[in-house]
Amino acid sequence: MARIGILTCSNATQDLGCSSVSCLADFRKRRGAFADYPQEEKLTLTGIINCPGCPTLAGPSKLLGRIRALTEFRVDAIHFSYCMKALCPFREQYRKALAETFPEIRVVIGTHEEHVTPEEFRRRVGKLFCRPKKTMVDIILDKDEQE
Numbered sequence: 357m358a359r360i361g362i363l364t365c366s367n368a369t370q371d372l373g374c375s376s377v378s379c380l381a382d383f384r385k386r387r388g389a390f391a392d393y394p395q396e397e398k399l400t401l402t403g404i405i406n407c408p409g410c411p412t413l414a415g416p417s418k419l420l421g422r423i424r425a426l427t428e429f430r431v432d433a434i435h436f437s438y439c440m441k442a443l444c445p446f447r448e449q450y451r452k453a454l455a456e457t458f459p460e461i462r463v464v465i466g467t468h469e470e471h472v473t474p475e476e477f478r479r480r481v482g483k484l485f486c487r488p489k490k491t492m493v494d495i496i497l498d499k500d501e502q503e
Contacts, residue, residue, distance in 0.1 A: 357398045358433060360390075361426040362467060363419075363450075365439040366409040372484055376404060379437050382468035389435055389466035402431045407440065407450065416453035423454060433462040441465050442474035443481060 360383070368374040382388040383401060393399055403426050408418035423434065434454060440447055447465065454463050472480070490499075 357400060358393055359400050359402045359429070359431050361402050361423075361431040361434045362404045362437055363423075363434055363440060364404060364406050364437040365443055366406040367485070368437075368439040368443065368481070369406055372481070374439060376437065379404075379435075379467040388438075388469040389464050392464075402426055402429050407444070407446075410446065416449060419450050420453060420457050423458065427458060427461065431461060433464055435464045435467050437467045438470065438477075439481075442477045 362376065362379055362383075364374070364376055364379070369376070380401075383390050383399065386393065386395070386399070390399065405422045405426065408422065426434065436444070436447060436451070440450075444450070451463050451465065454461065493499075
């Protein structure tokens with residue numbers, strides 16, 4: 357049995373509302389990066405956690421604390437979600453920190469099948485990040501959509 361953890365992008369989940377539906381669907385269907393596991397091996401999803409966000413120097417330490425929560429439940433592999441693969445400028449730094457701290461845990465870059473290239477994904481997601489965002493201040497000051 358392989359016990360799997362998924363690491364998602366904090367910006368994608370918290371700011372853009374990604375619910376990891378594609379990652380979970382391909383986990384269940386053994387597609388994408390999950391197709392690499394032997395068919396006879398049972399896969400168990402142990403947990404899903406967010407990265408610590410685009411970090412300061414403390415990013416890897418924050419990440420290791422979050423991963424430690426999964427290691428207490430004997431996770432065998434951590435999959436970086438597709439959004440981490442396509443968007444994260446700290447992906448390699450995170451991968452290296454995980455490999456050094458938890459050498460017994462397999463680190464896999466990717467989850468679901470890729471339907472667009474990482475470049476196209478970044479272009480599309482970039483548009484979402486660049487939209488003006490409304491805040492509570494806008495409501496309090498009665499700023500509407502006209503501005």
